[in-house]
Every structure is written in C-alpha cells, then in structure tokens.
Amino acid sequence: MKIVILGSYAPSLVTFRGPLMQDMANMGHEVIACAPESPAHVVAALNKMGVVYRKVFIERTGTNPMSDLKTFFSLRELFLELQPDIVLSYTIKPVIYGSLAAEAANVPNIYSMITGAGYVFGNSSSKQKLIKVVTVPMFRAALRTNTKVFFQNPDDRTLFLDMKLVSGDEQCVLINGSGVDVDYYWETPPVTDRIVFLLIARLIREKGIFEYVGAARLIKKKYPDVVFNLLGPFDTNPTAISEEQVREWQDDEIIDYLGETTDVRPFIAESSVYVLPSYREGTPRTVLEAMSMGRPIITTDVPGCRETVIDGKNGYLVPVKDVDAFVETMERFILNPEIIPVMGRESRRIAVDKYDVRKINEVILDAMGLSCG
Secondary structure, three states: OEEEEEEOOOOHHHHOHHHHHHHHHHOOEEEEEEEOOOOHHHHHHHHOOOOOOEEEOOOOOOHHHHOOHHHHHHHHHHHHOOOOEEEEEOOOOHHHHHHHHHHHHOEEEEEEEEOOOHHHOOOOOOOHHHHHHHHHHHHHHHHHHOEEEEEHHOOOHHHHOOOOOOHHHEEHHHOOOOOOOOOOOOOOOOOOOOOEEEEEEEEEEEHOOHHHHHHHHHHHHHHOOOEEEEOOOOOOOEEEEOOHHHHHHHHHHOOOOOOOOOOOHHHHOOOOOOOOOOOOOOOOOOHHHHOOOOOOOEEEOOOHHHHOOOOOEEEEEEOOOOOOHHEEEEHHHOOOOOOOHHHHHHHHHHHHHOOOOHHHHHHHHHHOOOOOO
C-alpha cells in the first residue's frame, strides 16, 4: 500500500512516528512522510528508513483562515497526485485539514491520532475560547471522514465522545501513547551523589515551565546545591516563553538551560529525577524516555500524565499548577536519595511492560488492517 503520514513538525516524524514508519516500510509498504519543514538531518533519517519526504504547507501555530485554506487545497492537490491508500495524520491542523483534504481527494482509508487536547480545548483566555468555538465543528467534520481515531489516553477519548467529535466508541482505538524504544533508551544508573532534576519540553507555559522554575526557586533557598536542568526548544506557540525570560532565570541561578538536542539520552543519564509539570498531554514522550532509562517521575495528576505513574511506586503525582506540592515532592527525593534507584527500576519495568513501541505499533497496524508478518 501507499501510506502518507502527515504531521505539523518535521523532527517529530522521526522521534514520534519513526518506528511506526520503519515497521510499515519493512513490511513492503510505500511510505511518504509530510510536514512543513525539511531539515537535512530529518530527511536523511527518513531516507535511511526507506521513507520518502514531501514538504507541505502548514502554519503550525497560525490562526489566519486564508493560510489554513491554502493548507487544505495544497494537501488535496498532493493527495490527488500521490493517490495514497492510507493517510494517517497527527496533531491538530494535520488532523483537520489532512482528513478533509484526503476525503476531497477520495483517499479510501483515513486515520487520525489525537496526541493531546492541548491549547485548542483550553478556556483560560478569550482567544482560547474563540479558537475552541471555531475548531470544534471543524474537528467534528474532519473526524467524520476517519475509519479509526487513535487516542493516547482514556480522558481524551472520553472528551471527544462526550463532545460528539467522533461517531462512537467503535471508531476509537486507545493506545499507550507513541511508545518508546526500550532498547534505544536503555537503563542507566541515576545520579545520586547530588540531586539533579530534569525537565525536557518545548518552552511553552502549558508544559509547566513556570511551576518548575517556581519550585526550583524555593528549593534552592534551602538546598543551594540541588540542580534544576531545563532542556528543549523555544517555540512560536501563543504561550511561548521568551529567550529573555530564560536568560533571567539563568542569571538568577535558578535553572540551567541546556538548549535543545536531537538526542536526550546523555541528559537523562546525568539526572536523578525527571519532572514534567504539564497541564495536559496525550501521553508525554519525554516521561516515557526517562522511565525507560530508569528515572523516577514527578508529574501532574492530569490526562496523559497520570497514566505513566503509579503514585509512590515509580514516582509521584501532584496537583496541576501547585508549586508547593512540587516542592514537597522534590524534597522527598532530596532527603531520601536511596529511593531514587528503587523507583527508577520500577519506571523501567513499566516502560518495558506497557510502553514498548513495538507493542503499541502492533495495535496501530492491526487497527489499520496492515499485516505484521
């Protein structure tokens, strides 16, 4: 079969969908990956998998309706040219415009992956509310075209069912996130001679960056030798954090900003505990990577995050936006470093049992009617 995978951020094709596309290519299918940007290292990685890259027009965070209309027509033109048997889209704009364009181009099998409800379903600002009013009916129209819709956590599936964005439970397939390659993210001993907290995320408010910094500020007053590392790219999201703000935190010696990277493993290896104070996720990939490498997790008791932690076993769940709760939980690890490797081993066990990417890909491929062997 000819299969198109459509995303809104080219590097995510490799990091999030790479193992799935590799499996598809290994099975003899023709796989074409599409996104708005085309960094050379992404194209090279895809070509190595046997996947063809096609650049498409999508403004990932823009709200200009004319640009979105251009996205729809350009995708329809691409699908008419390629005549794929399957289109699988993920993230909001690819799901909406990819699904609608695929239907307009008479693609016989259309699938979407919901990787998190995110900014669009928020109500914290008038802009968010307006975007939600516009986007919800578009989601409903787009997903009506889908054979199956993949959800990365049960809360998002329930939300979409309650809002009647999908036709019914039979259209929904629940998967354990994007999964993690447990061989690539091998287990390493956590740092325990000093305490190093790590957060990896796009630098946007919804990832809980301000809560992380707030907790770090309070902890450092009492434990100045504790390290708070922050790794990840700056973003164009409406709630993006500025470079000036991050420099200010660094100048105040609250956090160490490590920039961005294509390989997070060395940074996880140099950490004690992984922290993600996110407001909501599909299933957070960075948490799975840290779990696979044997790190305890501190994250929020919100959709997507709560599924990764058995509270008190491989980490702790804390209320969203509760800086004091993060401080209290971090202090447990500071005062009891002996629990770090114990909880880290439990994280690794859960990653292997529940989040191995091979197991998740089997579910996806089976739902799409693609034989694994």
